[in-house]
Amino acid sequence: MSKAVKIDENGDTLIDTAGRIRSVSGHEKIIQDLTVLLRSVKGSLPFDTTFGTEDFPEMNNPSSKIMGNAVYAAILQHPDVSDIRDLQVSKEGRMMYVSLTVLLNDGADVDMEMLV
Numbered sequence: 242m243s244k245a246v247k248i249d250e251n252g253d254t255l256i257d258t259a260g261r262i263r264s265v266s267g268h269e270k271i272i273q274d275l276t277v278l279l280r281s282v283k284g285s286l287p288f289d290t291t292f293g294t295e296d297f298p299e300m301n302n303p304s305s306k307i308m309g310n311a312v313y314a315a316i317l318q319h320p321d322v323s324d325i326r327d328l329q330v331s332k333e334g335r336m337m338y339v340s341l342t343v344l345l346n347d348g349a350d351v352d353m354e355m356l357v
Contacts, residue, residue, distance in 0.1 A: 245270050252277075268351055271321050271343075278315055279339060279357045292318070294357070305330050312339055321345050 247255045247265040255263040265273055281293035295311040309330040316325055324344040331338045336356045343351050 272353060274319060275316055276355055308337055
């Protein structure tokens with residue numbers, strides 16, 4: 242099972258009371274991975290230009306269907322995700338609200354809800 246550095250909602254590294262960097266693994270790591278994936282603009286990583294979610298700079302008000310398609314494509318990039326169910330996407334000011342259930346390769350269903 243892989244581990245990663247645990248980050249908070251702002252992307253900052255979390256440190257425990259003893260001053261050690263906290264780690265994350267299992268389903269919690271997958272949720273963190275997907276959150277980072279959805280908050281990253283596709284093409285923003287120079288060594289992996291396919292990582293991230295499509296941006297909509299040319300569209301003042303993209304439809305929920307267009308945003309949903311972008312979220313769906315981005316989430317399926319993760320190697321531990323086999324399917325997505327109950328995807329709901331809506332615009333919340335300058336942010337996008339995303340609610341979904343991901344089916345993982347280990348058979349687990351994971352519910353997620355976030356502003357990206």
